[in-house]
Amino acid sequence: MAAVQDTVEQVRSIDVDQYKYGFETQIESEKAPKGLSEEVIRFISAKKEEPEWMLQWRLDAYARWLTMQEPEWARVDYPAIDYQDLYYYSQPKQFKAPKSLDEVDPEILKTYEKLGIPLREQEILAGVEIPEGERPKIAVDAVFDSVSVATTFKEELKAAGVIFMPISEALREHPDLVKQYLGSVVPATDNYFATLNQAVFSDGSFVYIPPGVRCPMELSTYFRINEKNTGQFERTLIIADKGSYVSYLEGCTAPMRDENQLHAAVVELVVLDDAEIKYSTVQNWYPGDAEGKGGIYNFVTKRGDCRGKNSKISWTQVETGSAITWKYPSCVLRGEGSSGEFYSIAISNGRQQVDSGTKMIHLGKNTTSRIISKGISAGRSNNTYRGLVSAHRKAAGARNFTNCDSLLIGDNCGAHTVPYIEAKNPTAQFEHEATTSKISEDMLFYCMQRGLTQEDAVALVVNGFVRDVLQQLPMEFAVEAQKLISISLEGSVG
Amino acid sequence: MAPLLEIKDLHAEISGGRKIIDGMNLSINPGEVHAIMGPNGAGKSTLSYVLSGKPGYEITGGEVIFRGVNLLELSPDERAAQGLFLCFQYPLEIPGVSNMAFLHTAVNSQRRKRGETELTSPELVRKVRELGQTLGINAEMLKRPVNVGFSGGEKKRNETLQMMLLEPYLCVLDEADSGLDIDALKVVSNGVNALRSPERSMLVITHYQRLLDYIVPDVVHVFAAGRIVHTGGKELALELEATGYAQYQNEAA
Ligand SMILES: Nc1ncnc2c1ncn2[C@@H]1O[C@H](COP(=O)(O)OP(=O)(O)OP(=O)(O)O)[C@@H](O)[C@H]1O
Ligand SMILES: [Mg+2]
Numbered sequence: 001m002a003a004v005q006d007t008v009e010q011v012r013s014i015d016v017d018q019y020k021y022g023f024e025t026q027i028e029s030e031k032a033p034k035g036l037s038e039e040v041i042r043f044i045s046a047k048k049e050e051p052e053w054m055l056q057w058r059l060d061a062y063a064r065w066l067t068m069q070e071p072e073w074a075r076v077d078y079p080a081i082d083y084q085d086l087y088y089y090s091q092p093k094q095f096k097a098p099k100s101l102d103e104v105d106p107e108i109l110k111t112y113e114k115l116g117i118p119l120r121e122q123e124i125l126a127g128v129e130i131p132e133g134e135r136p137k138i139a140v141d142a143v144f145d146s147v148s149v150a151t152t153f154k155e156e157l158k159a160a161g162v163i164f165m166p167i168s169e170a171l172r173e174h175p176d177l178v179k180q181y182l183g184s185v186v187p188a189t190d191n192y193f194a195t196l197n198q199a200v201f202s203d204g205s206f207v208y209i210p211p212g213v214r215c216p217m218e219l220s221t222y223f224r225i226n227e228k229n230t231g232q233f234e235r236t237l238i239i240a241d242k243g244s245y246v247s248y249l250e251g252c253t254a255p256m257r258d259e260n261q262l263h264a265a266v267v268e269l270v271v272l273d274d275a276e277i278k279y280s281t282v283q284n285w286y287p288g289d290a291e292g293k294g295g296i297y298n299f300v301t302k303r304g305d306c307r308g309k310n311s312k313i314s315w316t317q318v319e320t321g322s323a324i325t326w327k328y329p330s331c332v333l334r335g336e337g338s339s340g341e342f343y344s345i346a347i348s349n350g351r352q353q354v355d356s357g358t359k360m361i362h363l364g365k366n367t368t369s370r371i372i373s374k375g376i377s378a379g380r381s382n383n384t385y386r387g388l389v390s391a392h393r394k395a396a397g398a399r400n401f402t403n404c405d406s407l408l409i410g411d412n413c414g415a416h417t418v419p420y421i422e423a424k425n426p427t428a429q430f431e432h433e434a435t436t437s438k439i440s441e442d443m444l445f446y447c448m449q450r451g452l453t454q455e456d457a458v459a460l461v462v463n464g465f466v467r468d469v470l471q472q473l474p475m476e477f478a479v480e481a482q483k484l485i486s487i488s489l490e491g492s493v494g
Numbered sequence: 495m496a497p498l499l500e501i502k503d504l505h506a507e508i509s510g511g512r513k514i515i516d517g518m519n520l521s522i523n524p525g526e527v528h529a530i531m532g533p534n535g536a537g538k539s540t541l542s543y544v545l546s547g548k549p550g551y552e553i554t555g556g557e558v559i560f561r562g563v564n565l566l567e568l569s570p571d572e573r574a575a576q577g578l579f580l581c582f583q584y585p586l587e588i589p590g591v592s593n594m595a596f597l598h599t600a601v602n603s604q605r606r607k608r609g610e611t612e613l614t615s616p617e618l619v620r621k622v623r624e625l626g627q628t629l630g631i632n633a634e635m636l637k638r639p640v641n642v643g644f645s646g647g648e649k650k651r652n653e654t655l656q657m658m659l660l661e662p663y664l665c666v667l668d669e670a671d672s673g674l675d676i677d678a679l680k681v682v683s684n685g686v687n688a689l690r691s692p693e694r695s696m697l698v699i700t701h702y703q704r705l706l707d708y709i710v711p712d713v714v715h716v717f718a719a720g721r722i723v724h725t726g727g728k729e730l731a732l733e734l735e736a737t738g739y740a741q742y743q744n745e746a747a
Contacts, residue, residue, distance in 0.1 A: 441550075447588070450660070464590030
């Protein structure tokens with residue numbers, strides 16, 4: 001399997017340092033004062049030159065957040081976070097929104113180059129032997145610490161009527177659209193981390209696909225946390241108007257640091273009649289070292305609202321990084337005949353703790369959902385699938401199929417499956433399947449007897465295990481994901 | 495001529511358990527087919543695992559030289575690349591990994607270790623299809639995940655396919671005939687016979703003379719209580735079928 005060979009070469013080239021994205025970029029940055037206060041929120045809002053209603057929206061969230069408690073129900077364990085010991089805003093110094101890539105700090109471009117992100121359009125077209133035209137184009141919005149530094153393919157997207165820009169820019173250029181949808185899927189009351197995000201979020205991507213438009217290319221955002229002690233709070237808002245389609249990719253990395261970094265993002269998707277959003281994530285935040293020192297705390301709220309008839313949302317995620325993952329990309333199936341999908345690969349190794357899953361909330365008639373979750377635990381990690389499937393009493397004919405498989409590598413890790421099912425309509429049909437298995441010595445020996453090294457054998461077996469989900473990812477992402485999977489499992493046996 | 499495989503006074507036990515291989519000697523020249531027969535629990539499968547390097551066994555004495563190298567120092571994948579192939583009594587299933595992808599990975603892993611150029615996908619696919627045809631393995635079976643849901647006979651054919659593709663120097667077949675109907679037995683034996691050559695040797699573990707009608711051995715050994723207790727020509731297999739192992743078990747004790 002060529003992909004496995006790639007994987008293995010990749011693993012070799014990485015040598016001792018497993019986390020290859022762990023470099024730091026030397027850039028002077030401008031930060032908000034440390035800690036969280038009304039002043040800091042005003043500072044952020046002023047930096048972004050936001051309208052008054054936005055500032056008020058943030059301050060309302062802050063006031064509410066002060067009264068809230070950090071949730072404790074997830075199967076994750078971490079020392080108390082000191083919210084006053086963080087910076088909430090950091091931007092590269094002398095930053096003014098770049099008009100073109102030539103205005104972006106070359107150090108930042110270098111960072112993204114190291115990450116393998118095709119920021120420069122010409123590189124996308126030139127760099128590879130695939131003939132022009134056949135290679136899928138990807139428009140990229142890159143977010144560095146708190147600000148968006150570059151968005152590509154603007155002109156071409158504009159011609160199609162697609163809006164793809166930093167949310168701070170959208171607030172200036174399309175205030176009505178933003179105002180109409182922002183917070184309409186994840187309200188200020190939602191949960192502790194989402195409320196915090198609403199108060200302090202710095203940037204993120206905004207996407208609007210007009211009626212009947214099939215977005216001419218994949219859209220992608222790469223998030224990078226660089227600054228020390230800096231939380232990253234981005235907010236993404238995607239609206240697919242009637243009959244439109246978009247495929248959106250999200251990737252994330254951070255430098256290796258001894259201390260933990262906080263990431264609390266919010267993603268809101270709105271899908272109107274007959275429209276579809278396919279949202280794919282490859283999450284590769286720094287997971288901490290083998291002993292559990294450092295790593296990102298990832299508390300993310302992702303939710304899509306299938307507002308229109310026959311609308312569709314498909315979440316695909318490959319989670320390999322973060323010290324703590326707390327994340328439940330969900331679908332509210334409001335429109336009649338709407339459907340939601342959740343395909344997930346969650347890998348934990350070392351001391352990583354993952355509590356992730358989805359919520360499929362069936363409100364409309366004849367709504368369908370499908371959940372395929374593959375959890376892989378190695379080392380001393382803990383991996384929990386937590387999922388809710390519910391049918392409202394008006395959701396006649398609601399259907400769900402859930403399949404949760406867990407794979408254990410070694411004897412010191414844990415896998416847990418926590419499904420919640422609520423059917424208030426008697427015609428709802430929910431199916432749930434779950435398996436837990438262990439990579440067996442015998443299977444590895446069989447592969448090795450045929451010539452595979454132990455590492456190749458593990459990669460092969462794991463790739464087989466996650467195949468159903470990998471197939472859901474866009475091609476280029478699938479290759480990247482396959483590599484990440486092997487890298488993150490390096491040293492997990494033997 | 496140097497033997498292809500030489501086992502000298504080999505002693506092995508299950509890690510933390512009892513001794514299974516107990517002073518075993520065996521020498522196989524290039525091109526020879528050796529059959530090993532013996533009572534249940536004598537240690538025949540264990541021998542195949544010890545030769546191929548399966549974890550869980552402790553070598554407590556003796557040595558094994560294979561193609562001039564000390565086999566016992568190599569990891570299982572290195573032994574495979576050196577040309578040792580074990581046809582499993584119970585082949586393992588690998589969900590989600592297509593047969594073709596598995597073959598590709600296996601062949602090229604070995605070639606890389608030997609410093610040979612790797613096969614491209616089209617080269618491999620052509621070769622596998624050709625071999626598959628002789629074994630009654632169709633394109634659909636090649637797409638399916640390795641051994642998953644295969645019948646007993648299909649699994650054995652699949653083992654034979656792997657063996658033919660990997661072209662090892664020594665094929666160790668552990669009860670290749672178990673679970674085979676008479677037609678499958680012929681197909682598998684034909685595959686094995688097609689591999690017979692002056693450089694390649696076979697070690698055929700079986701309980702039944704029947705298999706040896708198809709894969710005709712040069713030498714037959716009786717294996718009891720962890721070692722070879724008697725050696726003869728191919729007629730010994732017939733004799734054993736009539737008399738059983740009683741007399742040799744006494745010899746071993
Ligand atoms: N992992 C193990 N733990 C404990 N005992 C074992 C283990 N593996 C093998 N044995 C024992 O070692 C002995 C030899 O087993 P082995 O499978 O090698 O016999 P065999 O000659 O292949 O028998 P058969 O003809 O039935 O296949 C048996 O008594 C078996 O129970
Ligand atoms: Mg046996």
